Amino acid sequence: MPSVAIIGTRGYPSYYGGFETAVRKLAPYLVEQGWDVTVYSRPAGTRADDPGRDPRVRVIETRGLEKKSLSTLTYGLTAALHAAKEKPDVALVMNVANGFWLPILKRAGIPTLVNVDGIEWDRAKWGRFAKWVFHQGGKWTAKYGTRMVYDSHEIARRWKDEFGLDGEYIPYGGDPVDQDLPVEPGLTHRGYALVVARFVPENSIPEFLEAAPHIAEHTEVVIVGSSGYGGELDDHARALAATNPRIHWLGHVSDDRRLFSLWQHCAVYFHGHTVGGTNPALVQAMALGAPVVARDTPYNREVTGATGAFTDGAIGDIVATVSRLAASRDVEDASSALKQRARESFSWEAVNARYLESLRYVSSERGVDLADA
Incomplete structure (x- = not known):
């Protein structure tokens, strides 16, 4: 049995972000294809009693530091050291920050498929040192990784230009829902504008929070997300919800x-992400038929097309x-x-x-x- x-990632099954969503879909699929699958996890990242957990997927928890700037690096190191002893046939490595540990796997004779994620050193949420660390991780990934995965053609172009590397284009998928889910209590179908994002500057959260009271003059506003660490943006969202009954912050x-219902019934989903490739939230929103207003970036245009x-x-x-899209008669056509685009271009099966x-x-x-696995 191949391994x-x-x-x-934060582990299996986890609901934190795009990497975790991909692993929740991929790990059971690989098991069905005859693979022995091990997912390295953080102790606080998963629940053993999760009903969505496939017991055939092996989960190994390793130690690390639960610090914003150190968690990925430290958990990646302990996972790589453990995997080097176990010697699986191949390792799927997520995030260029783990590029520093690829020599450990290479020395153990383990080839690696590396999902590089977005261009982390472009993200505004990181300080100068963190950006330098990610860029160095990218260099180590390019040098020691066996093969790259790019979740968008634009990311592939950036890596080709900077590191001279080709790779595999594999985007994220979306789950279609062929039934009408219950509308969130207190809301109405096509009666609200929705944003779903981690509270970081590159997701346009500061701008959307400033825009929210003005949008709320015409349609209700639902805000989903947080920084995960508290702070100014969380405080702003909390204050908006406390002072304006037409603005709802769900954290x-x-x-x-519940999240699928919010996407399915919204009048507009605002997707403010400005960096990264094919964003999992955008693909999922499309699969559920959420009318989209996105930040005008090559990444978002690549996903939504026309x-x-x-x-x-x-x-x-x-x-x-x-406001214009929320009030438009064309909202159902959008x-x-x-x-349809999500179904044709972004299915989890593919x-x-x-x-x-x-x-x-x-x-x-x-x-x-x-070949037979």
Whole structure:
């Protein structure tokens, strides 16, 4: 039985972000394809009694430091050291921050498929030192990784230009829902503008919070997300919800069914992400038929194509674009077009199959024939 170790996420099953969503979909799929799958996890990242957990997926918890700037590095190190002893046929490594530990896996004879994520050193949430660390991690990834995975063509272009590396294009998928989910209590179908994002500057959260009271003059506003560490943006969202009954801050929502309902019934989903590649939240929103207003970036245009509406990110333009789509008679047409695009271009079935093919290819670096797996 071929074996794969998955390193660099919060674990299985976890609902934290895009990497974790991908692992929740991929790990059971690989098991079904005859693979022995191990996912390295953080103690606080998963629940053993999670009903969505596939017991055939092996979960190994390692130690690390629960610090914003050190958690990925420290948990990645302990996972790589453990995997080096176990010697799986191949390792799927998430995040270039773990590029520093790829020599450990290479020395153990373990080929690696590395999902580089976005261009982390472009993210405004990181300080100068953290950006330098991520960029160095990218250099180590380029030098010691066996094969790269890029979740968008634009990310692939950036890596080709800077590091001279080709790789595999594998985006994220979305889960379609073929039934009408219950509307969130207190809201109405197509009666609210929605934002779902981690509270960091590059997700346009500061601008959206400033725009929210103006949008709320015409349609209700629902804000989903937090920084995870408290701070100014959380305080701002809390104050808006406390003083304006048409603005609702729900914090972090880990219940997929509830989040899917919010996307399915919104009048507009504002997607303010400005860095990164194919964003999992955007793909999922499209799969559920959420009419989209996105920040005008190459990444977001690549995902939505001609089916989305775009804003330059200025507060006034966010207000105008979101309000215009929410009031438009074409909102259902936009919903149908986005849902169709997600179905054709971003299905989990196709995503998982691409990962399987890539893992088979990379494993050949170790001389292991996995053609029948």
